[in-house]
Amino acid sequence: MADLEQARDWLTQAKSVAILTGAGISAESGVPTFRGAGGLWKDHKAEDLATPEAFARDPRLVWEWYNWRREIIAKAAPNPGHKALVQIEIRKPRFTLITQNVDGLHDMAGSGKILKLHGDIWRMHCLDCKANFPNRRVPLPKMPPHCACGGMARPGVVWFGEPLPEGMMKEAEHAASSAEVFLVVGTSAAVYPAASLVPYAKQAGAKVIEINTEPTSMSKVVDCVLQGPAGELLPKLL
Ligand code: BJW
Ligand code: ZN
Numbered sequence: 001m002a003d004l005e006q007a008r009d010w011l012t013q014a015k016s017v018a019i020l021t022g023a024g025i026s027a028e029s030g031v032p033t034f035r036g037a038g039g040l041w042k043d044h045k046a047e048d049l050a051t052p053e054a055f056a057r058d059p060r061l062v063w064e065w066y067n068w069r070r071e072i073i074a075k076a077a078p079n080p081g082h083k084a085l086v087q088i089e090i091r092k093p094r095f096t097l098i099t100q101n102v103d104g105l106h107d108m109a110g111s112g113k114i115l116k117l118h119g120d121i122w123r124m125h126c127l128d129c130k131a132n133f134p135n136r137r138v139p140l141p142k143m144p145p146h147c148a149c150g151g152m153a154r155p156g157v158v159w160f161g162e163p164l165p166e167g168m169m170k171e172a173e174h175a176a177s178s179a180e181v182f183l184v185v186g187t188s189a190a191v192y193p194a195a196s197l198v199p200y201a202k203q204a205g206a207k208v209i210e211i212n213t214e215p216t217s218m219s220k221v222v223d224c225v226l227q228g229p230a231g232e233l234l235p236k237l238l
Contacts, residue, residue, distance in 0.1 A: 007224050008237050010181050010207045016094035018179035019085060020172075020197055024186020024212060026105050028231035029076040032069070035188050036214070041065050050159045059152065063143040066155050070121060074138045078109035081185070084234035086110045096175035100187060100194050102157050115172050117164050117194050123156030132156055169193055177204035184210045186230050189218040198222065 001009070011017065023033040032038045034046040041049070044065070048054060055062045082105050089095045089112060097114050099106055102121040106114050124135045128151025135145070135153075145153045158164055172194075176182055182201035189195040198218045202208045208222040211233050219225050226233050 003224050003226055004233075004236060007209045007226060010209065010224075011088070011183075011237055014180035014207075015092065016178055016180045017088060017092045017183065018096045018098065018172075018175040018181075018201065018206070019088070019183040019185060020176075020187060020194065021085075021097070021099045021101060021106070021185045022187025022189075022194075023101060024188075025081050025230045026076070026079075026101060026103050027186065028079040028081065028229055029105055031073055031076050031103055031105070033186075035190065041068060047160065050157075051161060052159055053161075055154060055159070059144040059154070063140065063145070063155075066121065067138075067140045067143060070138050070140070073103045073105075073121060074136075076103070076105065078105045079231040081230035081234040082106055082109035082111070084238055085185075087238050094178070096172070096179070098172045098175065098194075098197065100191065115168055115175070117158070117168060117172065119155070119157035119165070121155060121157060124153040125156045126151045126153050128152070164193065172197055173200060176201035176206070179204075179206045182206040182208045184208065184212075184218060184222065185234070186212060187216070189216045 027033055049062055049065050086109050097111050099114055099116055100118050102119050104122055122134055122136050125132050126147035129149040131147055147153050176197045179201055184198055189198060199221055202221055209224045210222040211226045211230050213229055
């Protein structure tokens with residue numbers, strides 16, 4: 001059986017499905033990925049900007065990066081890949097969408113409950129009063145932005161060295177370990193603990209299907225690799 005038919009067959013049979021997405025699923029919506037071609041912003045790597053240390057050193061620089069990304073994302077729309085995941089969710093009695101993305105395109109596509117492991121670019125967090133609040137202003141009129149209390153705000157996302165939102169990894173692990181099919185879409189699987197969900201699902205007995213334009217460190221771990229753009233391949237799995 002060809003890989004695509006095999007993957008479609010596993011997915012059709014499964015009652016319990018979990019999906020891990022990364023930046024690649026939004027690439028066809030025009031949102032830049034972190035690694036590989038186009039992954040740099042003004043010569044800075046994500047690893048150099050997405051840290052509490054970078055923010056402490058130069059909050060304006062870090063906010064300029066987020067402002068640039070917010071401007072791109074504000075103009076972006078979900079693509080057929082995001083929409084296909086909504087269709088899978090509708091068809092499955094047990095379904096969990098786990099995303100590393102902060103862009104909100106899964107919400108916009110109509111996905112239900114989403115485990116956002118790395119937070120949300122449309123939220124801010126006050127360093128003083130600790131309020132966590134939505135903010136969709138694009139472009140930001142002043143950087144760094146401030147909270148109503150006067151404190152400096154930071155993006156409501158998870159940076160390197162910071163813990164994931166409380167309890168969320170446990171929920172993601174539960175979904176991965178109880179899934180019959182685990183789909184890994186558009187992630188380099190280079191960032192932990194998100195990447196650990198792939199071997200976790202495999203060890204728990206899931207059929208693991210990877211969709212990516214390039215091979216990744218997980219390609220050898222998974223049961224089936226579908227190489228190509230998520231926006232083209234995901235609709236073919238329905
Ligand atoms: C397509 C496509 C198309 C293109 N179709 N495909 C174990 C081992 C080693 C290190 C660690 C470890 N555990 C923890 C660490 C440290 C660290 C880490 O992982 N470091 C690595 C560099 C090794 N992890 C952490 O620090 C995490 N926190 C933590 O562990 O806390 C512990 C703790 C506990 C208690 C107290 C304190 C601490 C936090 C990680 C946070 C990551 N944050 C970021 C930024 C989020 C905010 C923002 O967006 O600005 O998350 S970094 C960035 O990478 C972002 C992404 O979500 C994440 C993953 O990237 P992703 O999605 O995979 O994108 P790319 O660009 O890498 O890949 C895109 C893929 O798409 C490619 O493969 C393309 O081929 C493909 N593609 N077009 C399909 N059309
Ligand atoms: Zn505040």
